[in-house]
């Protein structure tokens with residue numbers, strides 16, 4: 001089971017995707033975009049869940065009661081069905097929510113405004129978005145590539161997509177052979193559009209540094225006004241500790257399901273939630289490779305983490 005992800009993935013229009021994505025690519029390309037929906041777009045492991053919970057609550061007037069429903073049903077992932085692809089998961093299919101197994105139809109049936117989560121890069125989004133025919137609000141969440149890679153490695157081990165070492169995983173990440181990669185092809189098109197009126201570009205590191213101020217920015221972007229008490233309460237709800245203990249967002253069910261296949265007690269979805277954790281995980285040489293690679297891709301722009 002060294003690297004199951006590679007066995008079930010291939011390059012699709014320059015993106016390393018689960019092959020099953022081919023069965024939905026046309027439907028997504030021709031997706032009828034509703035401009036009142038909000039799209040939360042990200043490369044995996046950059047703080048998507050954190051952003052989704054924030055955006056959903058702001059959009060739904062801080063309805064903490066309704067937020068007890070699982071986030072994956074409140075803010076479904078458009079292409080989720082493509083990720084349920086491995087033979088060992090088949091046995092568990094009846095236990096996996098329809099929001100995942102039948103994601104396209106599930107998203108379609110939700111009442112707008114829907115908080116649509118997607119890891120799809122710009123060139124795989126609906127053509128109405130790419131061609132600027134429709135302009136729904138898009139919130140892109142990014143994170144420094146080294147922490148993203150370490151987080152992705154632990155996640156892939158957790159869901160049994162990968163069973164190798166961190167060093168092996170880093171190589172796949174750098175060569176764009178993990179799902180939704182290449183990393184820079186993902187982030188840069190949104191960075192370029194960051195000043196577009198319907199786009200908000202966020203960094204995980206900003207959320208860590210000053211969550212209340214990010215909440216305020218997101219609220220303003222969504223056309224909502226929150227007072228100081230509301231912001232502080234939401235920031236508390238979104239703290240790492242509270243999210244780790246919140247069953248509606250902590251993916252406990254996924255951890256449990258994955259453990260049936262092969263227990264991994266040390267690993268959780270809400271893992272450490274820190275900036276710079278890569279320093280104690282990656283070798284000096286690997287850090288240097290990532291830094292060189294980052295410099296190459298950002299030499300003409302002022303994107304920094």
Ligand code: A3P
Nearest residue numbers: 045046047048049050151239240270271272273
């Ligand atoms: P780590 O593995 O580094 O801990 P995604 O939702 O895109 O899959 O991202 C998951 C990453 O976001 C994990 O990172 C997870 O711990 C972190 N995360 C989730 N909620 C968080 C929060 N409230 N505060 C800080 N980090 C959070």
